[in-house]
Amino acid sequence: MDWDLVRSSLWPIVRGALTGTIPLSLASFALGLAIALVVALMRLSRIGLVSWVARVYVSLIRGTPLLVQLFVIFYGLPSVGITIDPWPSAILAFSLNVGGYAAEVIRAAIQSVPRGQWEAAHMIGMSHGLALRRVILPQAARVSVPPLSNTFISLVKDTSLASLILVTELFREAQQIAAFSQQFMTLYLEAAVVYWVVCLVLSSCQSVLERRLDRYVAH
Amino acid sequence: MSPTDPAAPATPGAGTPLLSVAGLRKSFGDHEVLRSIDLEVHRGQVVALIGPSGSGKTTVLRCLNGLETPDAGRVAVAPDLALDFGRPLRKRDRGALRDRSAMVFQHYNLFPHMTVLENVVEGPIRVQKRPRDVVVAEAERLLERVGLADKRDSHPFELSGGQAQRVGIVRALAMQPQVLLFDEPTSALDPELVGDVLTVIKELSDEGWTMVIVTHELAFAREVSDHVVFMDGGVVVESGPPAQVLGAPQQGRTQQFVRRLLNPF
Numbered sequence: 001m002d003w004d005l006v007r008s009s010l011w012p013i014v015r016g017a018l019t020g021t022i023p024l025s026l027a028s029f030a031l032g033l034a035i036a037l038v039v040a041l042m043r044l045s046r047i048g049l050v051s052w053v054a055r056v057y058v059s060l061i062r063g064t065p066l067l068v069q070l071f072v073i074f075y076g077l078p079s080v081g082i083t084i085d086p087w088p089s090a091i092l093a094f095s096l097n098v099g100g101y102a103a104e105v106i107r108a109a110i111q112s113v114p115r116g117q118w119e120a121a122h123m124i125g126m127s128h129g130l131a132l133r134r135v136i137l138p139q140a141a142r143v144s145v146p147p148l149s150n151t152f153i154s155l156v157k158d159t160s161l162a163s164l165i166l167v168t169e170l171f172r173e174a175q176q177i178a179a180f181s182q183q184f185m186t187l188y189l190e191a192a193v194v195y196w197v198v199c200l201v202l203s204s205c206q207s208v209l210e211r212r213l214d215r216y217v218a219h
Numbered sequence: 220m221s222p223t224d225p226a227a228p229a230t231p232g233a234g235t236p237l238l239s240v241a242g243l244r245k246s247f248g249d250h251e252v253l254r255s256i257d258l259e260v261h262r263g264q265v266v267a268l269i270g271p272s273g274s275g276k277t278t279v280l281r282c283l284n285g286l287e288t289p290d291a292g293r294v295a296v297a298p299d300l301a302l303d304f305g306r307p308l309r310k311r312d313r314g315a316l317r318d319r320s321a322m323v324f325q326h327y328n329l330f331p332h333m334t335v336l337e338n339v340v341e342g343p344i345r346v347q348k349r350p351r352d353v354v355v356a357e358a359e360r361l362l363e364r365v366g367l368a369d370k371r372d373s374h375p376f377e378l379s380g381g382q383a384q385r386v387g388i389v390r391a392l393a394m395q396p397q398v399l400l401f402d403e404p405t406s407a408l409d410p411e412l413v414g415d416v417l418t419v420i421k422e423l424s425d426e427g428w429t430m431v432i433v434t435h436e437l438a439f440a441r442e443v444s445d446h447v448v449f450m451d452g453g454v455v456v457e458s459g460p461p462a463q464v465l466g467a468p469q470q471g472r473t474q475q476f477v478r479r480l481l482n483p484f
Binding site: 116117119124126130135139142 | 285314317318321326328329341342345346347394
């Protein structure tokens, strides 16, 4: 192992994480969660067509590779006259993808809240929307933290695919130094370690969040 | 803590009923749960709904709070609400019905992510838009009244069943309803905790609250109610003063039910 190379390449790779991987993950996840909530509510709608649209969306997202989704948006859309820059393309593809997966998590979490909670909310006069916001979603949030953390951690690693549409992030930095120095093993292992550290930090954030949300649950 | 209308008549049972139900029908699929139920509840009266499981008594209660929509029939709450379920129910009507009644659930259904106080003030503040300081003061007084002042900042999981149900009662009272509905309020409780809850309900009846109680506690029904309604198979089989329905039932089915509950072996 060429430790001098490791030392000199560490900062560019970490910088790729700080300015590429992490902001890309955060933006896509935030947007993805918003999409997921809408899709989950559509899925639970009593209106057949609305629920069907949501089901088709989830099925498309889960049934096609993320790489293909990314390429359709970045390389495919220009041929129908829609050209989107690398960063917005990546955020769009990743958030649509998270939206599909997280929608199912949120739907299941909403359905896991006992029916009596809806009834109590309606008893005190709440509308459907208010009951959802004040009573159901706070309880669903607790249930969805572990599966949504999984989704987020997968996303962080999947953002490496953005290197293929010219977004400068952690993996692309490593790739470029590897190509220049011809030290593939060193650079890709280094990239792997940096991803791993980022995910370790995220896992501990998950534990903290779970503990905070556990305050009102019996142990 | 007293009913919203201080001008309640001294003798319950006189004048127009506060709550009247006529011809209430409800089916779930092929199963007809209610086949034309009639019921009258006067201001300040306590009506006990008794009957075997599946007799439809809980469904009646749920229809009165808009948690179920009857297929047909009428529900009126004096002086100004009259709903005919033969026609599609409007959202506004369901809201009006919920505004006049408040329910205490068998399994409490407290909001687990809120403290005891938050559970109680949620409806009055968020839905009724009453001023927070007034509502909180009122809630604290109600909690103190049922012996739970020290639990105001606890979460529901920290409460015993009896305490949780008393919070359930306070949550209903805080809505200032005209009618209190109790759905088997003590069925989920350990036997030694039943007394606390029944005492609170008894006190509410003494204060003149109008209540409809679905219960299996015949001794309690006898002591606290003014009127007992025995239901079986979706119909009212027999109704009248407790001494009559529980002490000297006329109908065979009532006799059988009462005998079995009083002498289970």
